[in-house]
Amino acid sequence: MKKLILILLVFVSLVTQAQNPTLFEEANDAYANDDFETAIAKYEEILANGETSVATYFNLGNAHYKLNNVAPSIYYYEKALQLNPTDEDVQNNIEFARSMTIDDIPVNEETGFQKSFNKFISTFSYDTWAYLSIIFSVIFVVLFLMYYFSRRPLVKRTLFGIAIFVFLLGGISVFFAFQQQEIQFNNQFAIIFSEEAEVKNEPSQRGEAAFMLHEGTKARILEDYQGWVKIELSNGTQGWMENNTLKRL
Template sequence: MKRIVYLLLFLSISLFAQNEGTFEEANEAYSNGNYEEAIDKYNKILESGEASAALYYNLGNAHYKLNHLAESIYNYEKALLRNPGDEDIKNNIKFARNMAIDDIQEVDRSGFSESVNNLISTFTANSWATIAIIFCALFAAFFLAYYFMQKPLLKRIFFGISIVMVLCGFLSIYFAYAREEIMENNQYAIIFSEEAQVRNEPSLRGDEAFLLHEGTKARVLEDYQEWVKIELANGNQGWINKENIKRL
């Protein structure tokens, strides 16, 4: 059994080292203007099962240099899912979207609940879990300080801080679960066809509701056979053939 564990560990380390080398080669190819080569090497890493925000970000940059609109937006969005607070990723998505034909005006969804959702979406679920662990560690430290402190005033201060830390820890745990729920209930896709018809029912007999073009982002609401019901940022809904989209 130990031999199997050691073998798996060795293979994992070898694969990681190999991917690190491939990543550096891809970055060098990108720096030299060999964008197709860089894309091939980045995709090779993805095919091995390894993914990261930096990998998707660089892949998006390579596609952007080749004017691959849908591919660049898709990979930027994948990068943003892994690092929601990265300003470079957000800026590059804006640049790429400026190349898109469809100008979808987002519906204003202001309010307390939307502000909370935006706060929760600032970090990934794993990041919120890490923050919760930090708050729990701080709670333990301040509670120990309260326990061993002799001066009454300092005891009250440390006790109050420890209570705040534990409350923040529980809140971070809640945010982690809420972030997972948001991800599960909000599935998105990118239009990959140059032009795609959106119909008012999941059938070729359905009337055309509107046209979408390459690079547009849509929320996935429902699947039915080879059709997907989508919703745009402006609230418009319709059915599109699965062949025209790629899910994030």
């Protein structure tokens, strides 16, 4: 049996800037003492205060995994990846959590340029692309001022060329930031929380059952209708579920 690497991510900068350090430390202590219920309660209290971080979501996922709570563990790992899609610890642990799910649904992979483009944009989150655009903008202003006050023609041409290049990088970062935001808004996902949930061919209790899904399965939200949601699985299969059977990311 594969051994899950459960590492508590204690990012000092995140703890001090984005969350209550005392409460986070208490939650970590409870986790270290195998008191996972208390740890979960304290991590959730941090989130209830509007304070989020990769570390909090990751540790919540770990605590739920220890208690064999399949859906919550996958849900919080997914939330951590929303903040940092490249975090290897989260990527590794979510694969272990997914191995506990019942539904084995194949993925229809994107192909060609669109796949490469989306993969590249997903390298960073929306916030990171936005920060990069700000950094490039500041560098551009500095280079432009140096160009403006320089008296040597060769230096001026060099600075102007570099400034234009940095300006283009800033513009590209802004474009990628909006593309990443659009991808996130147009691709709303949810995790099935019910132990077993019926998927119907129409948004009604009288609708014919199409298939069953189980806790921990990830689905894309396509439409909302009077307490029902239309979902799409990774293999393209669609159907309607009651809204209370899943939790949106």
